[in-house]
Amino acid sequence: MSVIKQKEFAVILFVIPLLFILFNYYTGIAGPAATELINWGAYLWNFSMIIGTYSMFRKHLMTITEKKKDWIYSVIMFASFFIYFGTSYLHQGAFQWILDYVQNPIMLTIWVGAFTTFTMLFRGAKTRNWLGILLLASSILTVLRMAPIGEAIWPGFSVIGLWLNNVPNIAVMRAITIGMGIGLLATMVREILGKETHYLGE
Amino acid sequence: MSDMIGDLVFVAIIIGIWTIFYRENAVYKAISSSSVGLMLAFWLKGGFDTIYKDVFKPALFDMNLARMAVLVLGLMIFLRFYQSLAFASKWPIAILAGVGTAIASKGAVSAMILNQIAAGPFFTADILTNINNILIWVGAIATTVYFLFSFERGPILNTISRIGQVYMMLAFGVTFGMAVYGSSVLTQMNFLLKSPGYYVTIIAIIIIVADIVMRSRKQKPESATTS
Amino acid sequence: MSTNKLFHLSPEVQDSIVYLLVMVLSGLPILYPLGLPLKINESTTTFYNTLNELPDGTVILWNEGYMVSSYVSGSEIAFYRMFFDLMRDKDVKVIFISSCVDGPLGGAMIEQMLKYGVDKTDTTYGVDYVNLGWLPGFEAVLAAIAQDIQSVTTADAYGTPISSIPVMQGLTTEDIALFGFSCGVSVDPWMRQWGPLNKPILMFGGEQLIAQAMSYIQAGTVDAYLNGGRGNAEFEKLYGYYTLQTATMDATNLISVYGIVLILLSNLMFRKRGVQK
Numbered sequence: 001m002s003v004i005k006q007k008e009f010a011v012i013l014f015v016i017p018l019l020f021i022l023f024n025y026y027t028g029i030a031g032p033a034a035t036e037l038i039n040w041g042a043y044l045w046n047f048s049m050i051i052g053t054y055s056m057f058r059k060h061l062m063t064i065t066e067k068k069k070d071w072i073y074s075v076i077m078f079a080s081f082f083i084y085f086g087t088s089y090l091h092q093g094a095f096q097w098i099l100d101y102v103q104n105p106i107m108l109t110i111w112v113g114a115f116t117t118f119t120m121l122f123r124g125a126k127t128r129n130w131l132g133i134l135l136l137a138s139s140i141l142t143v144l145r146m147a148p149i150g151e152a153i154w155p156g157f158s159v160i161g162l163w164l165n166n167v168p169n170i171a172v173m174r175a176i177t178i179g180m181g182i183g184l185l186a187t188m189v190r191e192i193l194g195k196e197t198h199y200l201g202e
Numbered sequence: 203m204s205d206m207i208g209d210l211v212f213v214a215i216i217i218g219i220w221t222i223f224y225r226e227n228a229v230y231k232a233i234s235s236s237s238v239g240l241m242l243a244f245w246l247k248g249g250f251d252t253i254y255k256d257v258f259k260p261a262l263f264d265m266n267l268a269r270m271a272v273l274v275l276g277l278m279i280f281l282r283f284y285q286s287l288a289f290a291s292k293w294p295i296a297i298l299a300g301v302g303t304a305i306a307s308k309g310a311v312s313a314m315i316l317n318q319i320a321a322g323p324f325f326t327a328d329i330l331t332n333i334n335n336i337l338i339w340v341g342a343i344a345t346t347v348y349f350l351f352s353f354e355r356g357p358i359l360n361t362i363s364r365i366g367q368v369y370m371m372l373a374f375g376v377t378f379g380m381a382v383y384g385s386s387v388l389t390q391m392n393f394l395l396k397s398p399g400y401y402v403t404i405i406a407i408i409i410i411v412a413d414i415v416m417r418s419r420k421q422k423p424e425s426a427t428t429s
Numbered sequence: 430m431s432t433n434k435l436f437h438l439s440p441e442v443q444d445s446i447v448y449l450l451v452m453v454l455s456g457l458p459i460l461y462p463l464g465l466p467l468k469i470n471e472s473t474t475t476f477y478n479t480l481n482e483l484p485d486g487t488v489i490l491w492n493e494g495y496m497v498s499s500y501v502s503g504s505e506i507a508f509y510r511m512f513f514d515l516m517r518d519k520d521v522k523v524i525f526i527s528s529c530v531d532g533p534l535g536g537a538m539i540e541q542m543l544k545y546g547v548d549k550t551d552t553t554y555g556v557d558y559v560n561l562g563w564l565p566g567f568e569a570v571l572a573a574i575a576q577d578i579q580s581v582t583t584a585d586a587y588g589t590p591i592s593s594i595p596v597m598q599g600l601t602t603e604d605i606a607l608f609g610f611s612c613g614v615s616v617d618p619w620m621r622q623w624g625p626l627n628k629p630i631l632m633f634g635g636e637q638l639i640a641q642a643m644s645y646i647q648a649g650t651v652d653a654y655l656n657g658g659r660g661n662a663e664f665e666k667l668y669g670y671y672t673l674q675t676a677t678m679d680a681t682n683l684i685s686v687y688g689i690v691l692i693l694l695s696n697l698m699f700r701k702r703g704v705q706k
Contacts, residue, residue: 042566138375171341
């Protein structure tokens, strides 16, 4: 099998820009080249987005041609795509109108997190032990610190809530951040050694 | 006039999405399908504009070699559709992954590790600050012990892990509390309850109530015949 | 079939009541405001003072990345207006850019603010401020900004080559004295890319995000922050310009109390079922 067809060749192409950028970062040598490589990351990401869009289109096109369940919604998807994409280049006014009055309410509302949070509170916020009670007490005190009504009921809520935010929260976030940083470096080492090749789809 | 129509459409879309809480319906499905198309179009427009402005033009009109190279690499991604050349489509992905990993890792050492370790003096003029900083470090170490030492712990490690658990419950309570505080539909309700949105709101309520009544009447004769 | 009935109501009906109460309690203060006073926290005052005390001629880079609710409610208008006050009073220069992970909405929001939200009297585009628009790539863009601001893009949001924009001519990343960003996702990318620059960083983010970012704030990587919707409302009070954000602060009171009541109710019901068993 030819060398360039092997997985290891792709791993080398992964490692070289990685080491080059790190080399520049720590030595300051070859700055313009490293800057260009960093920008390549953004541009290549755009191209890969086009592939993602094609995959999505292919899936919906098959749904339409094979008249699968709910195929009409795939038609709606295509229609909204082409209208929006077309107006973005041909009619700026219409594009802005769709952005302001169609896309914005959809993006604002489609993630119904507010409602699911409250049903989760109603169904799932049950404590089985004292640690759970601590969690809920901390969350209640935080809510009372953030909402002006908390201060109106008792100014102490603000003091306690702030302390919770500034001491235990910082302590845990610090530990998690350090852990994440070490994890990032460990993953980088594994990737350089070729142990992780998830980016190749394996 | 177009703003009024826009406002009515705005509110209609919000209510259309919220009908999912009543029952699954065609309006919600249509809106969620169109949201996919709109987002794709939005992203693709931004992507195409950037590729044209920062890759295509410099590569083909300014003869910028670096941008020519990235244009070739970007087009190579499409080789995945050709069986014999599909191997080459992984090269630009590998480069992209390498650049991304380098970008994430280079700042991780100073911002995520060193700055965090160096933070918090223990000896300041304010004794409360000193106590708080000590408590922060106790909590950070205890939390790290909890995560790192996942094998069977002895009495000392167990105690330290327990302290870490206490800190974590307080910290996750803060995050949870922030999530509860930040969860609301205030912005949407502002549009639903003010002019001209409340016309759409009233019509929507009438439609939903009528649907509830019609469905309950349909169910009653069925239950009468089965009994 | 679920046996989780409460007062002879099925779980589906219970959920519907929960949803309905969310809508009602969100909407009620919009119709009948409570008017509770809003105390300004130290974090907001620090954010405001950091901007207010900038030396003349400072170059600021503002990265717009907040969620769609900010676009709709215009909650960031107050500090955009303050940027323009600083341009007029202190010859401050501002570079607007977006690498928002939500997509081009960040760029659209900058355009919206610049078109309708701010007072551009006595300021000149290209001389006092520039809009570089939305650039895809998220952390890659942040890294490019940290590496070399000139390399980030070849033209601004309107297609003008940056080489012909006065404020960008000869500008390096070193010249940027203050970085600011609004974000709706994890704060780590900004900290990784801009933290090592050792420049002042201002941040505006959602409440959960600020909780996550507290370790960076305490470490001094972030100099000042606005804590979500409340922080925004406090800033508006300090600055003296009010938007929907301030108007909705009242509603957060009822919704917050509702959340606490649900937590307590959930636990009471759980204990009651446990006792009955």
